[in-house]
Amino acid sequence: MKSKHILKDMTPYQPGKQTKEVKKEYGLNRIVKLASNENPFGYSREVEDCFSNHNMTLNIYPDGYTAELRNVLAKKLNVYENQLIFGNGTDEIVQLIGRAFLYPGVNTVVATPTFPQYKHNALVEGADVKEVPTVNGYHDLPGMLEAIDDKTNVVWLCSPNNPTGCLIPRDDFYTFMEKCPDDVLVVLDEAYFEYVDDQLHPNILENMQHYKNLVVLRTFSKAYGLAGLRIGYGIADNELITRLDVVRGPFNTSSIAQNAAMVALNDDAFIRESISRNNIVKQSFKAFLDSLGWHYFDSQTNFLLVSTPISGQDAFQYLLENGFIVRPGEGLGAPETIRVTIGNETDMEELQKVLYQLHLKINEGTES
Numbered sequence: 001m002k003s004k005h006i007l008k009d010m011t012p013y014q015p016g017k018q019t020k021e022v023k024k025e026y027g028l029n030r031i032v033k034l035a036s037n038e039n040p041f042g043y044s045r046e047v048e049d050c051f052s053n054h055n056m057t058l059n060i061y062p063d064g065y066t067a068e069l070r071n072v073l074a075k076k077l078n079v080y081e082n083q084l085i086f087g088n089g090t091d092e093i094v095q096l097i098g099r100a101f102l103y104p105g106v107n108t109v110v111a112t113p114t115f116p117q118y119k120h121n122a123l124v125e126g127a128d129v130k131e132v133p134t135v136n137g138y139h140d141l142p143g144m145l146e147a148i149d150d151k152t153n154v155v156w157l158c159s160p161n162n163p164t165g166c167l168i169p170r171d172d173f174y175t176f177m178e179k180c181p182d183d184v185l186v187v188l189d190e191a192y193f194e195y196v197d198d199q200l201h202p203n204i205l206e207n208m209q210h211y212k213n214l215v216v217l218r219t220f221s222k223a224y225g226l227a228g229l230r231i232g233y234g235i236a237d238n239e240l241i242t243r244l245d246v247v248r249g250p251f252n253t254s255s256i257a258q259n260a261a262m263v264a265l266n267d268d269a270f271i272r273e274s275i276s277r278n279n280i281v282k283q284s285f286k287a288f289l290d291s292l293g294w295h296y297f298d299s300q301t302n303f304l305l306v307s308t309p310i311s312g313q314d315a316f317q318y319l320l321e322n323g324f325i326v327r328p329g330e331g332l333g334a335p336e337t338i339r340v341t342i343g344n345e346t347d348m349e350e351l352q353k354v355l356y357q358l359h360l361k362i363n364e365g366t367e368s
Contacts, residue, residue, distance in 0.1 A: 165299025
């Protein structure tokens with residue numbers, strides 16, 4: 001079997017542990033999953049009504065053009081319909097970008113640590129990857145500009161960044177765009193867009209016409225709570241969208257996902273409530289971490305990357321055995337950290353109790 005040689009040196013994406021397997025493995029009755037940055041407050045009640053009342057014709061292919069959702073979203077974002085592309089989550093659009101713009105002999109520039117699928121897909125396509133370390137969790141934009149050369153085809157900017165949660169400042173982003181060569185595609189991944197403080201938003205869509213080499217990615221998986229339906233979208237100049245559409249599968253988003261996303265877009269009250277509750281719980285959790293003396297990164301998301309006095313893997317294991325699933329930083333390129341999704345009020349109170357016990361155990365071990 002003659003596959004690409006690079007695949008022998010790569011491993012598949014490893015998702016966080018699932019609740020059923022953890023319950024079975026450790027004999028636990030209750031598990032709280034805080035590993036995948038899902039919305040703990042669910043999704044819009046209007047979407048639930050949509051599921052109940054929608055006459056699902058599962059024997060019919062979905063709309064390959066995503067026409068209805070495209071129309072609703074274009075109006076909400078104040079962009080043209082032909083500036084949009086939809087994917088099976090933004091993961092698929094990342095893959096499409098790699099398929100269209102990356103190949104042997106070219107390179108791509110990424111931060112480290114950041115969302116691993118940028119590098120993963122680049123390697124699959126045979127491109128070289130230039131990694132520029134973050135600075136206190138923030139993208140080193142001057143360093144990324146220096147890394148660009150005449151063989152660079154794509155630069156990936158994750159803002160807020162995953163796993164650190166740090167937002168690229170507005171002025172820094174626009175300075176980067178002005179200095180970046182026009183023939184280099186810049187991907188601005190805004191998966192956590194809705195969680196960002198309104199005063200800090202770069203409002204890039206208002207200036208999209210100035211940047212023909214920019215694609216912005218957003219998703220319904222995070223704040224909208226539709227992670228299980230897998231639907232995300234990209235916004236860019238029509239010429240760029242057309243190139244991506246060429247490598248897109250014809251029916252890549254389901255009818256159910258399209259309908260649910262369209263309904264979710266209209267429920268602004270649910271988004272406001274989710275963001276408000278997330279912020280309140282996050283501030284409480286940050287105050288708790290401050291009381292322990294544990295550092296965390298500046299986050300404009302629904303998660304915190306927390307520095308741990310022991311290895312992130314050991315902290316992860318302790319929490320796992322006590323009913324909480326988080327992500328160890330070792331697998332995210334951030335050793336001695338854990339990434340914790342902000343859960344609901346009750347779950348986060350319970351998590352604090354478990355972390356406090358871990359804190360005491362660490363201190364006892366240090367003293368002895």
